[in-house]
Amino acid sequence: MIADTIAAISTALGRGAIAVVRVSGPESVEIVDRLFSGKEKLSLSRSHSVRHGRFMDSSGRVLDEVLVAVMRAPDTYTGEDLVEISCHGGSLISRLILETLVEAGCRLAEPGEFTKRAFLNGRIDLAQAEAVAELVAARTREAVEQALLQLEGSLSEEISKVRASVLGVLSEVEARIDFPEDVPEELETGSLTATLERCSDSIKSVLSERTSATLLGAGARIPIVGRPNVGKSSLLNAIVGSSRVIVAPGPGTTRDSIEQEIELGGFPVTLVDTAGLRSATEEVEEEGVRRSMEQIKLADLVILVVDATCEDYDKDLAILETLGQRPCTVAINKIDISAPERARAVLGPRACSDGRAVAEVSAKNGTGIESLQGNLAGRLKGGEVDPYEKACAGRRHLDCLRSSLQNINDAKDALAAGHFVELVAFELREAVESLDSITGKRVGADILDNIFSKFCVGK
């Protein structure tokens, strides 16, 4: 808990020339040293010295030229050995550095964890204790909520199904352990291993669909939604055309969308075009709505595009309704053809009370695009969305899923090989616990509940 080495991106993400990644803990110097190449080894550096060199990823590829400051306990921010890596600004590089550090043995810091350690090591004044406690507790709660929000939709459902299946197999095993006389039948190894195989496949497909980059979120996720032919794709092109592209355009994670990573006002953003593939085929209205709904569930901020030339905005209003609490910007498109007043009058009040959330644009001739970008950046900066925290939550989910997959496969192998059932139970229980650390549930009484509902046990 307190004994491991944590890492996090330290500067508020935004436009800046330098980003700082911090590593705190007993192994911080050793871990960074493995990935750093400079005139001298970091472990030989004096405390509070700054070294210039190159930071490499695990395969030896140079990620960036960096400045590394080594600070040794106890006179550091956290009171532990602390290493600060200053790299060239921009979210991609700092993210890659962070990713490399995690692979090398650091743990992704929990929200507020640096502050927590600073306090626990006596570096923050006791008078601030209350504030620190509030901060850490609040940020942890937010993070859990964020993580759960991110789970909306198919991912969450998938995890639930897998958990229920694994718990079912576990109950079969446990029932035979604790009630050998009531449940004397042998385990149906064949069908149980088949169930575990299916669970394993489910998790594998989740892991492959959601690549690290996507689960990491690449910052804020902003789908562009709206009825067919309102100009979603054109708008996306217009926004992208005048933004810095992070990654070359390509098909997104699902077959139905195209994702584009850009920087908006210094923030990493993934724009999602729900209109379908570029070589546009005819859109069927319901299909478009379905895609939009899925993307909305994963969104941090939504751009709803409406057509200024439209007569009737009922269907658009309906889409707005489904957004719930999610922040939304309404982009009234095609103002080169028609005036936006009618649209603004109908949709404006619904989108946001202070009218901030309405932009008037023409994707065709570029009017209003810059101001739309400013609007979006402003909302990101305003903290309505914390793209960094989302990235971390995604990363944690990935790790839990991988861990769970390992347990399930080990359990399946043990079962098939006829190993002791309590070892199978051990792996299965760990598998459920890993999944639970994503959703915040607890295994606890579930096993017994399951057994008692399925088996007639007890005398």
Add this chain to the structure above:
Amino acid sequence: MPQKPRGEQYDVVIVGAGHAGCEAALASSRMGLKTLLLTLNLDNVAQMSCNPSIGGLAKGHLVREIDALGGEMAKVIDATGIQFRMLNTGKGQAVQAVRAQADKRAYQTLMRRTVESQDGLELKQGTVVRVCPLEVSGRTGGSRETPGAHWRIETESGLVFVSRCLILSPGTFLNGRIHIGLNTFPGGRAGELTAPHLSNCLKELGLELRRLKTGTSPRLARGSIDFSRVEPQFGDEPPPLFSHFCSERMFEQTPCYVTWTNPRSHRTLRENLDRSPLFSGRIKGVGPRYCPSIEDKVMKFPSRDAHQIFLEPEGVDSEEIYASGISTSMPVDVQEELVHSIEGLERAEIMRPGYAVEYDFVPPTYLGPTLQTKFHPTLFLAGQINGTSGYEEAAAQGLMAGINAALHIRGEPQLVLDRADAYIGVMIDDLVSRGTNEPYRMFTSQAEYRLLLRHDNADERLMEFGYKLGLVRSEDYTNCRFRIDAVNAEIERLEKSTVCPEHANRLLQSVHGSPVRGSVSLGQLLRRPEVSYDTLRKHGLASKPVQVGCLVEIRLKYAGYIARQTRSVEKFRKMESLLIPEELFSDDLAAISREGREKLLGVRPRSVGQASRLAGFSPSDVSALLIYLKKRSADKGGTSSESSNRVPSCSIR
């Protein structure tokens, strides 16, 4: 006017001489404290209320742990049991356990004799009508003052006792109410009185009471059963015993018998549901799911057309057979019809009908992990009064209460076993942290560290505590250490000794194992599931006696998993060692969520670890708690709060 008797003085008084009471009494008197054990009825000391059996999964583990600590249950059942079996022999050793059938009379007689012949322990009959705390007047002088009130105990017949510590283990006798069909009458067990007054005393002391129910099956006359129509089940030869200290026992084991209900039996039950107190809503208490009445089973699993029944003889000389599996509170005529519908029991006579008993219990969240009540450090509760069911669960609590009462009086650090030490620790932690809504029973699946809490290593885990408390003789402890050292030495030898591939493959071939290419160590061979220590012995590669060989085998086969669990235990213990001082509960803990605060103040957990297990206490609450703890300790200029009040822990972790 005659003076009120001042009351005879004791160090520890225990009310209730059931399984909990007897263990408590023996422990405290053996630790040198003047102890009194009170019972409603001397003839029923250590009575088994329902199944004539001890042990089984998890329960058997508890019995082994009681034995390793120096308790009595294992010795008594080993000496008097009539059948012994090892369960789960087809599964790994971590989940194997012994189950014994008991001779109820013989068990009782031996336990009573043990209690009566124990120095420093008095056994008396008396119905306790009042217990109340006395303030300790400022007495100085020789002996250490026991913090907390002394107790005055009065019985119906006018006896008065005063003691420094009080342990209540009244079983199902608190406001006990028996239900047979729609007949109901007061009683703690059929044919026995109830203890009506104690409940009121407890309420006056500020403890809340709730209600639970449990049930028992009818007893049938042996001579009226047709044994040719039921299936016998025999004990293992030689009989596996519980105790670490008993030598072998040669005797003829008594078989049990198995039969089944059938659709006719189920119809009888369904047709009479309106006469069942369970279904007519007469019984308010919550019953255990895992000890359901036969009516419960039939209604809940209607598609099953047969439920198993074990016919368990209650003793070698007893005419009574306990019909386990048809626990019921149906009226007697329905019970008869039910019994007669069962194969082999067509002419069976019911000697005692089955019944349900409802009783008061105290939510165990009122207790700390030492089983002391939070408001009165000299008042301990043990057994079914804490909401548990089962003789073994009660005995384990009784032992812990007795030990801790004695330690409290001696002014020494108390004994708390955690979830990685023993099933006893799992049970007590479950009870005091989470409470219980139904009669709590021990299952192996409740133990996160099940692979470490095995039948075979209870002595390794706990005997040192027993020895240091004075409950285990030094020669027994020395033997235990010899055994452990022998096992460790043999493991080391096996890991270091190698065999050439030819020799190894000869061995492997004999057990159908896949061959190796190069030399292997004997340890590597033994890790293979198909190879046993015996296999090594047969091929001249090992020569230790069976007990050592068995233990060596378990340790090697489970090695990887033991290592994983041990790492988890380290993390767990770190959190358990962060103790929460009492004063923290009156601090303003604004950063902890409302639900978390409620739970914290309700249960008053001992450590951050225990707090993290409370239902409704979230990870963010844990973070905030750590910060408040730090603030407190820094405020006082104190050092970090490492655990300081444990009996010197066993070095064999």
